Amino acid sequence: MLSLSDVLAARDRVAETARHTPLDYSHTFSSMTGATVHLKLETFQRTGAFKIRGATNRIATLSEAEKDAGVVTASAGNHAQGVALAATRMGVDSKIVMPEHAPISKIEATRNYGASVVLSGEDYDAASERAHEIAREEGRTYVHAFDDPMVMAGQGTIGLEIYEDLPGVETVVVPIGGGGLISGIATALKGKDEDIRVIGVQAEGASSVAQSLEKGEVVEREGVETIADGIATRKVGTQTFEIIRERVDEVVTVSDSEIAVALTKLLERSKTLVEGAGAVPLAAVLFEKFDFEEDEVIVPALCGGNIDLNVLTTVIMRGLIETGRYLRLKTVLKDRPGSLEQLVEVISEQQANIYAIEHDRASRDIAMNDAEVELDLETKGPEHVDELIDALKRHGYEVEVLV
Template identity: 45%
Template sequence: MSSPSGDSGGSGDPEGSGDPEGSGESDDSGSSGDVPSADEVVTAADVEAARERLEEVVHRTPLDGSTTFAERSGADAVGLKLENVQRTGSFKIRGAYNAMAQLSEAETETGVVAASAGNHAQGVALAGRLLDIDATIVVPEVTPAAKIDATRGYGAEVVVEGGDYERSYEHALELAEAENLTFVHPFDDERVIAGQGTVGLELVEQMPDVDTVLVSIGGGGLISGIATAVKADNPNVRVVGVQPEGAAHAKPSLERDEIHTLSEVDTVAEGIADARLLEKTFAAVRERVDDVVSVTDGDIAVATALLAERAKTVAEAAGAAPVAALLSGAVDVEGERVVAVVSGGNANLADHAELCRVGLERLGRSAELRLELAEWPTALGDVTDVVEREGAELDALERTRRTAADDLNRTPVRLGVAGSGPDHLRDVVAELEALDGVSVARHSLDRDV
């Protein structure tokens, strides 16, 4: 069996690349002749059937309109499909439950096993509890204790095995064979894909005149299901996949009409840090997805910050990727009605805060300065007075370690400031440089962070 790359469209954690890391070069595997047609994988009827199974199980998540994002992107209207407020914090419960609800009586009695360090784990665990099916989740040793506790909280048995997801995946398959358990794949399963497609059914009902739908791509399960539902409702709706530049395997796959595998991935969006599509998701993506675009990690940081500030929503990096495509201009949506699927919100709060900080820095609304003060700590008062007088906010102020290049008669200080934009903060820098006994050694306003 092929190894999965991970959860598609926002898992919260990487689920392995399925391929060993290498030099950054890629290889190709599979061909169009090896792949089934999209209708052989999943149909609109399958998605409708999944909705019936899920009707009393999942939330019908809101489609939140954003005037700010519409203005910034040039769109006529923007709706945010907030799967980050779904049960377990992501769309994953939809596919997991739909797959497990269709198990045979014998499969139900013996139980299921999955490998995951992220949202797929919690989706399978909750589905198991709701369906009274024993679920075993294999996680790598690096999985945070909080995520293990959350998965156990849904009633699953958690097995910690392996230094990375690849080994956890292999162990899950070994358990499946040894204990006659059913392996629940995170995305390359037609029942999982159909369950994820119920997101698409909801969004076209919430915005019937939608022109473009933006969806993250990891392993491809989410976009395969959504595209199936959306295209069945209106084949003229454009479905666009979004990937980080450091894990951009889907576009080459579409261009070459064969599965393209990356030898390594490198992105802050761990939930979509996948190396390839697999056969079933490739079949759906190549027939039903109109285009795939890439965004930088910096674009994702900006989107994460603005989602928190303007939409009041916490999104994990993978879930913010479609908004990154919208705001960065990676996809032209001028005058269109757009839905961006925010697929998950299970972000580590410290990581989320750091991503937001970087996003604000890239927007020129936050800056870090290194000052050298002739008189310590007397000059600190002058520094804080300038920041206050210029209407900026003081984020951080601390004495920092001296380097060999520093003047021994001056004290190095790290200063963090926030303001309305880069011009505002440059004015603050200019006023600080005008102070006696204060010099600005460097600042981040002109640095590509």
């Protein structure tokens, strides 16, 4: 099984390629949670995610014949970029299979790092099947995204950095997809100090580890559905599962709504952009998915910042809705002069800001002399939303909250 010595050896191999990323104390999230929160900003890593560490370590340990034959892998995006850059820096030809619906930004970045990209399959697992076919057809070495000891060891260098930069760390919170990141980090931290707690976090829509731990064996989901595409795998790795069982203290799950809130708060309060998978650890802390003491020193590992701009727009909107900062509602007015003005006056008195109004006289769901109105509103939080709706009802409006 993977050992601390493997991680220490990996640090020397990846030092010239991977950056030692910052560990930043967050007054904001410490105040929100009562813990002492330090953010591990792996979002500042080359390629925007931790995957460059494992990819570099794996390719560096290939034989010369294997390097000459080239490498192939499958990835939703971050591992793709890590392999592409690591291979290019070492003069190794790389081919990456990505899901057909992978974010455009990640596809373009992978190509820019020097790899040829093949789009195949609905998700990571389908892309992986195609990548293995290419490995057999072309004699390339398959660089697994997580279920490989050398890949895990490379990712584990994050754990070494956390331990050395923050000797008093008590709990480290790590996202889990296939398990390579948490296997490496847990090996590094437990090798240094067995009392450091390691908490794993999965998205509810891709919770293969939680299910596997319950059954005592690797369980494969029929499908995955989450905004955290970086950890959207149908099953955990065989080797990583054994390490998780032995070295990870607890595994919890978070919803997409909770991920969206964490991502939005990071962007607004810490000026830190993360992808869905990168927000997962903080979501677990903010929504108290595991028990922790007041002032406990906690490090959420923000593992990546490669988010597609279209996805970012959707996630921000979802985060605003969940925190009561955005409201869309529908009501019915009498279709006569002044009705809309009266509605707007009530909204103005409650100090809500109107983004947009849609006025529909032709809806089949209303009387001939009525008009249906949908409003997009900027609000100030859950209490403000409740106060606004109560005020509208007091003035005789029947209100339907749409989002």
